[in-house]
Amino acid sequence: MSLKGRAAVVTGAGSGIGRAISLQLAKDGAAVSVWDLNAVGAKETVAMIASMAGRAMACETDVSSADAIASALANTHSDFGPVTILVNNAAITGMIPFLDMTEELWDRMMRINLKGPFLCTKAIIPDMLAAGWGRIVNISSSSAQMGVAKMAHYVTSKAGIIGFTKSLAMEYADKGITVNNIPPGYIDTPMLRATARDFEGTVASSPMKRAGKPEDIAAACSYLVSEAAGYVTGQTISVNGGRYLV
Numbered sequence: 001m002s003l004k005g006r007a008a009v010v011t012g013a014g015s016g017i018g019r020a021i022s023l024q025l026a027k028d029g030a031a032v033s034v035w036d037l038n039a040v041g042a043k044e045t046v047a048m049i050a051s052m053a054g055r056a057m058a059c060e061t062d063v064s065s066a067d068a069i070a071s072a073l074a075n076t077h078s079d080f081g082p083v084t085i086l087v088n089n090a091a092i093t094g095m096i097p098f099l100d101m102t103e104e105l106w107d108r109m110m111r112i113n114l115k116g117p118f119l120c121t122k123a124i125i126p127d128m129l130a131a132g133w134g135r136i137v138n139i140s141s142s143s144a145q146m147g148v149a150k151m152a153h154y155v156t157s158k159a160g161i162i163g164f165t166k167s168l169a170m171e172y173a174d175k176g177i178t179v180n181n182i183p184p185g186y187i188d189t190p191m192l193r194a195t196a197r198d199f200e201g202t203v204a205s206s207p208m209k210r211a212g213k214p215e216d217i218a219a220a221c222s223y224l225v226s227e228a229a230g231y232v233t234g235q236t237i238s239v240n241g242g243r244y245l246v
Contacts (some may be wrong), residue, residue, distance in 0.1 A: 003225065004029035007080035009073075011120060012090030014041025016189035017139060019048070020214030021087055024222045026147030033076040035061040037090075042154070054138050055080070061092045064117030069123050082127040083243060085225045088117035088161075089139040093195055095150045104154045113157035117164060134177035135225035138165050139217070140185045142240045158183070164235060169234030178233040180224050185240025187212040207242035 008025050012018040012035030022032045026049040034049075034056055036042040042058035049056035057079050059072035062125045076083060097107065117138055128134025141158035148155055162181055169179040186192070186202055189210040193199065203211050220239050222227050238244060 001233060001236075002029045002126045003085070008034065008085035008087065008225070009033045009035055009072055009076060009081045009083050009124060010087040010089060011035045011061070011116070011151055012195070013045050014038040014124050015045075015215045017184060017187060018087070018089040019045045019190050021053075021089065021221050022056065022195050022217040023048060023052075024215070024218035026056060026085075027052065027083065028222055028226070030225075031055040031057075031080040033057050033059055033080060033083070034216060035059045035063070035072055035090070036059070037062050045079045045096050047114065049106050063120055064111040066123070069191075073123050080240070082131060084128050084131050084133055085135045086120060086124050087137045087139070087225075090116055090119055091157075093137070093151075093154050093191055095195060095197075096153075097150050098144060098152050101153060109153040110160075111156050113154070114160045114164070121168065127179065128177050128191065129175060132176045134172070134175075135229075136177065136179040137167065137221050137224050138162075138179070138181040140165070140181045140183040141154070142185045142238065145183055145236075145238070145244050165236070166234050173233055178224070178229065179228075179245070180232060180235045180237060182217055182220050182237050182239055185238070185243045187214060187217060189214060199234070210241070212241055 008030040011033040012021045013022045034042045034045045039060040046056040046058045062068040063074040140161040143155045144158035165181040
């Protein structure tokens with residue numbers, strides 16, 4: 001599914017799922033702007049794309065800052081032109097009992113996981129409107145579908161992403177812009193490894209008896225941003241190995 005001539009922004013692309021998505025979109029022909037607060041990780045992703053003859057650039061970006069987003073977008077425009085593909089992937093996670101959860105922890109989670117996609121989308125969607133074509137993919141979480149104890153702030157932020165997706169999909173459905181979300185299941189990433197309480201036990205109890213790979217999410221994203229998915233919008237495309245069924 002060729003994305004030749006398209007420019008894409010992937011946030012949180014310095015590792016894990018965001019990196020896998022960036023690599024896949026580059027393979028599909030897109031020029032990829034890799035946004036991440038971790039400048040080293042972003043540059044590593046760009047180097048990996050360059051090694052396979054793809055086009056990419058790195059932008060050290062705080063997605064919770066409108067000024068940082070404006071700067072990253074200006075640099076992206078300078079190198080790649082208008083952006084018509086946006087993958088809102090940047091996020092943080094954490095586990096803490098609800099009564100121990102401070103207002104500061106709650107606000108930080110919302111600022112990055114929910115306000116970040118709002119700010120990035122608001123900045124980039126004018127490019128899509130001008131082009132009469134756009135693809136937005138928001139990375140939510142299966143935790144928002146199932147509920148997870150001691151993660152009220154994270155689950156709430158990701159449930160918000162699902163609602164955000166549906167609202168935008170309806171608003172821009174007649175403008176050539178599709179908006180969908182992917183809630184990953186148990187995907188083997190550095191972030192999951194750092195927070196998982198019983199990684200191997202959870203894998204053993206899952207229907208497929210294996211953790212997902214970042215590439216599994218990237219494959220779904222590749223479809224959703226393609227021409228082939230032009231009639232798919234407002235959808236939740238679960239990639240979770242059967243852990244949650246709807």
